[in-house]
Amino acid sequence: xxxxxxxxxxxxxxxxxxxxxxxxxHDIPAGPEKWMRILYNEKGKFPNVFVxxxxxxxxxxxxPVCISVCPVNAxxxxxxDGIVLVDSDKCLGNEECDSKCLKACPYDAPQFGPEKxxxxxxxxxxxxxxxxxxxxxxxxxxxxxxxxxxxxxxxxSKYGTIKNADNFTYSQRTKPAIVFKSKNR
Amino acid sequence: xxxQEKNINEEDIKIxxxxxxxxxxxxxxxxxxxxxxxxxxxxxxxxEEKDEQLRTCLRCRAFRQYxxxxxxxxxxLKRDGPKGLGKFKRISWDDALTEIAxxxxxxxxxxxxxxxxxxxGGGYQGxxxxxxxxxxxxxxxxxxxxxxxxxxSSEGAVYATQTQxxxxxxxxxxTDLLNSxxxxxxxxxxxxxxxxxxxxxxxxxxxxxxxxxxxxDPRYSDSAVVLADQWIPxxxxxxxxxxxxxAYVMIKENLHDQEFLxxxxxxxxxxxxxxxxxxxxxxxxxxxxEKITSVSAETITNLAREYARTKPAALMDCQGPAxxxxxELYNRCAMTLTAMTGNVGKHGGNAAGGLMGIPYGHMFFAxxxxxxxxxxxxxxxxxxRGSLDLKLRFQARCHTNKIFDAILKGKKGGYPFDxxxxxxxxxxxxxxxxNTNKSAEALKRLDYMVLADLWLTPTAxxxxxxxxxxxxxxxxxxVRPWPSGPYFLCANQVIDPIGECKSDLRIAExxxxxxxxxxxEKYPDEKKALRFLIKLRExxxxxxxxxxxxxxxxxxxLKLEEPYVAFKEQIxxxxxxxxxxxxxxxxxxxxxxxxxxxxxxxxxPKYMERWEGRYDPLSEKxxxxxxxxxxxxxxxxxxxxxxxxxxxxxxxxxxNPIDAEARGVKDGDEIFIFNDRGKLTIKAWLTERIIPxxxxxxxxxxxxxxxxxxxxxxxxNTLTKDAYSPGGASALNSCLVEFKKFKGG
Numbered sequence: 048x049x050x051x052x053x054x055x056x057x058x059x060x061x062x063x064x065x066x067x068x069x070x071x072x073h074d075i076p077a078g079p080e081k082w083m084r085i086l087y088n089e090k091g092k093f094p095n096v097f098v099x100x101x102x103x104x105x106x107x108x109x110x111p112v113c114i115s116v117c118p119v120n121a122x123x124x125x126x127x128d129g130i131v132l133v134d135s136d137k138c139l140g141n142e143e144c145d146s147k148c149l150k151a152c153p154y155d156a157p158q159f160g161p162e163k164x165x166x167x168x169x170x171x172x173x174x175x176x177x178x179x180x181x182x183x184x185x186x187x188x189x190x191x192x193x194x195x196x197x198x199x200x201x202x203x204s205k206y207g208t209i210k211n212a213d214n215f216t217y218s219q220r221t222k223p224a225i226v227f228k229s230k231n232r
Numbered sequence: 233x234x235x236q237e238k239n240i241n242e243e244d245i246k247i248x249x250x251x252x253x254x255x256x257x258x259x260x261x262x263x264x265x266x267x268x269x270x271x272x273x274x275x276x277x278x279x280e281e282k283d284e285q286l287r288t289c290l291r292c293r294a295f296r297q298y299x300x301x302x303x304x305x306x307x308x309l310k311r312d313g314p315k316g317l318g319k320f321k322r323i324s325w326d327d328a329l330t331e332i333a334x335x336x337x338x339x340x341x342x343x344x345x346x347x348x349x350x351x352x353g354g355g356y357q358g359x360x361x362x363x364x365x366x367x368x369x370x371x372x373x374x375x376x377x378x379x380x381x382x383x384x385s386s387e388g389a390v391y392a393t394q395t396q397x398x399x400x401x402x403x404x405x406x407t408d409l410l411n412s413x414x415x416x417x418x419x420x421x422x423x424x425x426x427x428x429x430x431x432x433x434x435x436x437x438x439x440x441x442x443x444x445x446x447x448x449d450p451r452y453s454d455s456a457v458v459l460a461d462q463w464i465p466x467x468x469x470x471x472x473x474x475x476x477x478x479a480y481v482m483i484k485e486n487l488h489d490q491e492f493l494x495x496x497x498x499x500x501x502x503x504x505x506x507x508x509x510x511x512x513x514x515x516x517x518x519x520x521x522e523k524i525t526s527v528s529a530e531t532i533t534n535l536a537r538e539y540a541r542t543k544p545a546a547l548m549d550c551q552g553p554a555x556x557x558x559x560e561l562y563n564r565c566a567m568t569l570t571a572m573t574g575n576v577g578k579h580g581g582n583a584a585g586g587l588m589g590i591p592y593g594h595m596f597f598a599x600x601x602x603x604x605x606x607x608x609x610x611x612x613x614x615x616x617r618g619s620l621d622l623k624l625r626f627q628a629r630c631h632t633n634k635i636f637d638a639i640l641k642g643k644k645g646g647y648p649f650d651x652x653x654x655x656x657x658x659x660x661x662x663x664x665x666x667n668t669n670k671s672a673e674a675l676k677r678l679d680y681m682v683l684a685d686l687w688l689t690p691t692a693x694x695x696x697x698x699x700x701x702x703x704x705x706x707x708x709x710x711v712r713p714w715p716s717g718p719y720f721l722c723a724n725q726v727i728d729p730i731g732e733c734k735s736d737l738r739i740a741e742x743x744x745x746x747x748x749x750x751x752x753e754k755y756p757d758e759k760k761a762l763r764f765l766i767k768l769r770e771x772x773x774x775x776x777x778x779x780x781x782x783x784x785x786x787x788x789x790l791k792l793e794e795p796y797v798a799f800k801e802q803i804x805x806x807x808x809x810x811x812x813x814x815x816x817x818x819x820x821x822x823x824x825x826x827x828x829x830x831x832x833x834x835x836x837p838k839y840m841e842r843w844e845g846r847y848d849p850l851s852e853k854x855x856x857x858x859x860x861x862x863x864x865x866x867x868x869x870x871x872x873x874x875x876x877x878x879x880x881x882x883x884x885x886x887x888n889p890i891d892a893e894a895r896g897v898k899d900g901d902e903i904f905i906f907n908d909r910g911k912l913t914i915k916a917w918l919t920e921r922i923i924p925x926x927x928x929x930x931x932x933x934x935x936x937x938x939x940x941x942x943x944x945x946x947x948x949n950t951l952t953k954d955a956y957s958p959g960g961a962s963a964l965n966s967c968l969v970e971f972k973k974f975k976g977g
Contacts, residue, residue, distance in 0.1 A: 058436055060423040060454045062864060063880045067293040070876055071274055077297075077875030093888060093920040094465050098457045188276065190287045191436050191458070 049109055049129035050172060051199035051224030054102050056212045058193035058228075061085055061100035065185035065194065069104075072173065072184040080158045082170040083185055088214040090232065097232045099213040102194065104185065105156035105170035106223030107131045113148040113157060121167070122148060129199075129224060130172045133157075140164035153218045172196070199224050244268065249786025251711040251721035252292045253704045254867040255354035255658075258426035259595075259713035260288035261787045262295060264705070264726050271296045271705065271726060277787070286429040286719070286787075291867055294876040298703065299730070303873050304686055305700035306731025315676045318693040325732060325742070328697050333746035335680045336374065339653040345376040346609050346628070349651035351635055352379065353659025355685075355870060356701075356736070358709030358723060359598035360755070360765055363657035363684055363701070363736025369603040370740040371655075373749050376609030378649035381625040381960070382632040384664065388554025388961030389586030392563030395620060395822045395959075397799070398812035401594070402567075402585035404546075405795035406434040406716045411580030414542040415445045416535075418566060419471060420550035423454035425862035427550070427588060428716030435459055444542075446535065448474070450859060451886065451928055452921035464535070465923040468857050469845035469966060470525040471553045474532055475565035476839050477521030480507045481536035482572055488540065489574030496806060497571050499821020503836045516839070524839070524847075526923070540573055544580035547573075551586045552861060557842035557966040559957025562586075564837035568820050576818065577803025579795065590796040592771070593718030599710050599765040599772065601755065618814075620824045622960055633666050633954050633962040636674035656683040657736060660869045662691035663935050663947055666954035666964055669910045672937070684736055687873065690935040690947070702733040708758040710765040710772065718790040720772055722782050725758045833958035844953060844966040846925065854907050854968035856891065856927050860948040863930035872934050883946050884917035885971075886928040892918050897973050904942075904974040905929075907967070910950035912943035913974050927971065931964070 069075070069083040084103040091097045107124075111131050114122045121137035124130070133148075141149070142164040148157040149167075159165035173183035181187075186194045195202065203226055210217035212229035246266040252259060265273040274295045277285040308328035313319030339347050350371055352364040359365075371377035383390060393400050406428055409415060415438060422431045432455070439445055439459050447456035448464045448471070456463050466474060482488040483504060493500045509515040518529035518536075525532075539545055549566035556562075566584035575581030589596070613627040622631075628648050630638035642650035662671045668690075675681065675694035683695040692698050706729040711721040734742070737755065744752035756764050763779055766772045775790060776782045801809045810816030814823065826835035834840070841847055846857060862868070865877040872878075885903065897903055899918040904911060905927065914929060922928055929948040936945030943950040952964045 058458060060432065060458050062290055062423065062454070064288075064290040064293050066880065067290045067876050068274075071293055071296055074272070077879050089919060089921065091920060093890075093922075093924070094452075094463060096452050096463075096920045098452065098921065100457075184275075188287065188293065190289060191433055192283070 048127060049199045049224055050177075050197065051107060051129070051202055051226070052102070052104065053195040053202045053206050053226050054212070055193040055228040056099055056101065056230040058191040059100040059102070060191055061087065062190065064190060065102065065188050068184045068188035069170070078161045080160045080168065082158055082168070086214055099230045101212060101214045102185070103154060103156075105131060106154060106225050107172060108218070109222035109224060110220065112151040112221050116147040116151040118144050118147065128177070130174060130177065132171055132174070133167050133169060135166040135168050138166040140166050153221060154223065199226070202226050245272070248724050248726045249784070250704055250723040250726055251786065252288060253356055253358045253709065253711055253723065254291065254870050255357060256291065256426050256867040257422070257715050258289060258429040259357070259711060259717075259721060260286055260292055260429050261721055262288060262292055263786070264295070266726065269727065271299060284430075288429070289426060290865060290880060291871055291877065294871070294874050295705070297874045297876050298871055299705045299727070301873055303688065304730055305688060305698060306733065307700060308732070309698040311696050315694045316672060318688060320688075320698065325734070328699065329743050329746045332682055332697055333743060335653060336747065339679065340375060343650065343652050345374070346378045346649040347652040348377040349639070349649065349654040350377045350379045351654055351656045351659060351661055353657070353661060353664070354385075355658035355660070357595065358704060358711050359600050360709045360761055361707050361735040361737045362600060363739070365600045365602070366737045366740035367655055367657050368607070369601060370744055370749070370752065372603035372605065372607050373744070373752050374747060376607045378609055378651065379629055380632045380635050381629040382956065382962065384632055384962045385555070386551045386587060388556075388559040388957060388959055389551050389563045391620070391959030391961070392554070392560040392567065393585040393587055395560070395825060396564060396567050396813070396819050397583070397585065399799075400587050400596070401589050401591040402583045402798045403588040403590045403715060404582055404797050405590060405792065406430045408579055408795035408797060409434050409438045409546060410441060410443075411795070412438065412443055412544055412546045413580065414538065414545035415443055416448065416539060416545065416547045417445060417455060417459070418448045418547060418549045419553035419562075420548050421449070421453035421455045421861060423458065424864040429713065430716055450923045450926050451861070454864070464527055464531060467524070467526050467846050467923065468553070468859050468926060469556055469558050470839075472558055472561050472565045472837070473516075473521045473524040473839040474527055475569060476507060476516045477518045477532050478536040478539065479503070479569060479572060480516045481518060481533050482540050483507060485537070487537065488572040492574035493571060496576070496803065497818040497820050498815045499819060499836060502821045503568060506836055506838055539569070543573070544575055544578050545573065546575070546580065546582040547584050548582065549584045549586045550588070552965065554586060554961050555963065555965045556961065557844060557955070557957055557963045558840065559961030559963065560959030561837055561840060567818070568837050571818050571820065577797060577799040579797055583798045588715040590716070590718065590798070592792065592796060593712055593720055593790050595712045595714040597769055597771060598712050599768040620822065621828055622958070625960070631956050631960060633956050633964075635661060635665060636667070636671035637954055639674040640670070640677060652679040654678050654681045656681065656691060656695070660685070660689040660691045662694065663689065663869045663949060664931070666949055666952040666962065667909050668935050668943070668947055668949045669937070669941065670954065684739060686733075689869065699739055700731060700733045701739070702729045702735050706730060706733060707735045708761050710762065718792065720776065720782075720788045720790075722762060722786050724783060724786070830958060842957070842966065844968045848968060850968050854970045855925065856969050856971060857925060858905070858948070858951055858967040858969045859926060859928050859965045860931040860952065861928060863932050866932050869932040869934060872932060882915060882917075883930070883933045884915045886919050886922045887916050888920065888922050888924040888926070889918045890924045891927075892916060895972050897971070902974040903971050905951060905969050905971040907951055907969045909953065910943060911941065912946055912950045914946040927969065
């Protein structure tokens, strides 16, 4: 089974409440390590401007390339729900392996703290909440209800199968587990 | 395995409900997770109806970092160096309060009570522990104090609604937006400034229902990004020119609702005279307005037709454009348009006026403890009741945006007091009022200054004594929203006070003892406070029957039979339920203003060119208009130090590439912005989302002057003017500047 996200890009105001809720839930200090990020895109010329926001967690790809490049097999994908996890204790740290997972990931999902040799950590789909039958904290945070999550197939039947969005290209190689309502110019 | 962390159902986790009490437009239930006496996580509303959840924003998502911030003040401090330098030493509460009491007695004896100045802000929006009310009570019973008049945020809107409706409750339930057929958001960005916890989601629902939304704003705001079917950029300070041109088109094309105007308003003919140019010879045509606003005559004409023909339609003005020299005229013109289109008092329509509140569960009815009698310094003055004469407001007070000018100039400068002792509570006014450099000079002149806060703010750096105040996590209170609702929130004490922090209420109580004010009443402790507060007001008393479940749920949601609509009663039955104005109708023409005989304060709403706008001759020297909207990652200057929030967005100046290129400035460059009042540095953000000729800097970044007097903190008020409009709006958005690339030094 594969779980995934739904993102309604037309509703996102870029407020970043999800970013902070994620930091709070997972107790991540201020700094470069962000399991959830918001990407900004601006196009056009005044006054014909187009702006989009995009959530950027780990998309828990169906074919996660990070797993195959990790030299110590620190990254695994759970069979029962497709959640991609990292064992940070096993991780060699970004200096020793030269951040192979980050370089392989098309979406910059692997995250590192500011310290030398930081071990990789990343969005774990709020596994603790997931195991309790709850949604990831970002989903329940979103003020505009732009986010949902669940079994990918069910998300597809509920929201459609749009796999691309503004500022996001679906990787056929890794197959990120997300469907969109995309914002188009 | 690192990723397979904690189990949320761990038995040692306790849930405590509290609420946000910042000076923001939201008011949100918070669900706090406690482990071993420490906050470990924060969740928002978990109401079973997910669509109706009052979801908190990023600010309170960072609640934990705010409460436990290492820079929170923990002990009373006494200044130990020159004013402004920020050097302090720890002292005991007993020593601090003893010294303050002695100073108060000394100033009272030497100069009289009017020399004691109380500077009050909105930094805490609970009822019980509100330092503003605690200090009003204390200083009243101490023989009186001087203070200030005028709300920094909304005074233009307050004056405008006082003029045309009297009632400040001009809002609709947010769900009523869904009954509209057209929504015009005029200078309103609820995506950032919240304006009601449920507002942005209801606007999104309205859009998805197919309701057209038009945003008029110098910026393509975050609200416009998701909501706008059409963005109409406009030159700041010229909104009223566009509004009167819309009115002109409606009259010319006979699109206005004459029946509504005849039945519910007075003075429309005089407004019409103005529009037609019967006296000044200038018809307020779309072509006339195009030259002023930069909005094309065609766009104005189309909007006039669309707004007049689409019923019901909601013209949502707010407070930002009124925070200018134009001030109240912006809200008055908007209100007049809602009357001309007959949208007042109707579902899906609105009455404009910018205040947006509804009279159920509103903060105005909060369980505050008033002083037992009137401030002795203000007794025997002419009554201000019902008057629109600001001079009456200033019999004993100064305008809020003139606090520092009043401190500097005193009675010699025409102010009603000479401030010697000042108490600052719930505010960071040095940072948040106009002309910060001048304000800093004023603070150096005070004989003695006490400040109660959670932080060593730029204002606090000038205090003689700083008293550390608890956050909402460290006390219990009853909390209400202002722009939407209705609901009541229960803030339960979550943790013990940090360090030696005390609430403002308790500080006042202890100081009363030191002053020997035996009649100063003490109120119940945290455990008993809630019952006391609920009983204090009729609406909470009637609705919250089960106090223990209110405490446990943290919220009581008032259910209305249908969305609240301002002035529905009046519109349905004007004979028996007139408006509260002298005429009983909506006063497009105000006799009360006409009686003031002030050419700057016209009895009908109109476009007026005042100072520091695009057409001020000063624009030759300072050609750029500076506006200062609300930030999204702090509440004004509150939460400024919270790192999770800081990293969400750099503090930058929004600049159109046309203006940047003309000055050789590239994206990300450090720039130097200046005028005769001050200089600051900030990073340039080149964006097509702002109209050329305008820079936007989010207010609230902390003032940090270097040795050359250049503010390196990017506090926008280093550049703004300490002035107010004829109706009392703090004119912070009327500000001319120039900028260039910063070369260092």
